[in-house]
Amino acid sequence: MFSIDIKVEPVETSEHIEFDVEAFLDSIPRPPVKTEPKCPRCLVDMTFGVIRHDDGSEFEYFRCPMKRYNTKCYVTSSKENLAEYLKAVEEQTHPVYAQIAPEKFKCQCDLSMILAMSKSEKNPGRLYLKCPKRSCKLFQWINKLPTGLAFKLLMTQDYL
Numbered sequence: 001m002f003s004i005d006i007k008v009e010p011v012e013t014s015e016h017i018e019f020d021v022e023a024f025l026d027s028i029p030r031p032p033v034k035t036e037p038k039c040p041r042c043l044v045d046m047t048f049g050v051i052r053h054d055d056g057s058e059f060e061y062f063r064c065p066m067k068r069y070n071t072k073c074y075v076t077s078s079k080e081n082l083a084e085y086l087k088a089v090e091e092q093t094h095p096v097y098a099q100i101a102p103e104k105f106k107c108q109c110d111l112s113m114i115l116a117m118s119k120s121e122k123n124p125g126r127l128y129l130k131c132p133k134r135s136c137k138l139f140q141w142i143n144k145l146p147t148g149l150a151f152k153l154l155m156t157q158d159y160l
């Protein structure tokens with residue numbers, strides 16, 4: 001028979017259990033910080049959506065969720081073009097549109113107008129208000145005072 005002599009060394013807490021709080025916090029995996037794009041007009045987070053077409057293709061977009069009297073804010077962009085679009089909204093919007101009540105932005109079909117970006121050769125990147133279904137003739141550059149149908153819809157009280 002033999003006996004084992006176990007010697008317990010006193011632990012020097014100040015030296016051995018030195019806990020680096022910052023290093024520990026850095027080591028914890030965290031979800032990436034989500035920064036939703038904001039509508040330049042309403043200053044609220046835009047919402048992401050996907051439209052699935054019959055042919056299987058998908059269209060990813062961001063839209064401002066602001067609604068007033070059943071009229072949605074016109075700020076709407078494809079996902080891939082969003083940064084360029086939001087910059088254009090700030091740069092191009094004529095001050096008059098900030099003065100018009102949000103519920104006035106309805107087209108002749110009584111649908112919320114969409115602010116779209118032109119891809120034409122003549123006016124690349126230029127923004128215009130349009131009918132969301134292209135059913136009526138609404139067309140208005142956002143950097144110009146409303147004319148024609150847009151004038152009637154936006155600037156007069158008793159139209160429709």
Ligand SMILES: [Zn+2]
Binds near residue numbers: 040064066
């Ligand atoms: Zn908005």
Ligand SMILES: [Zn+2]
Binds near residue numbers: 107109110132136137
């Ligand atoms: Zn319309």
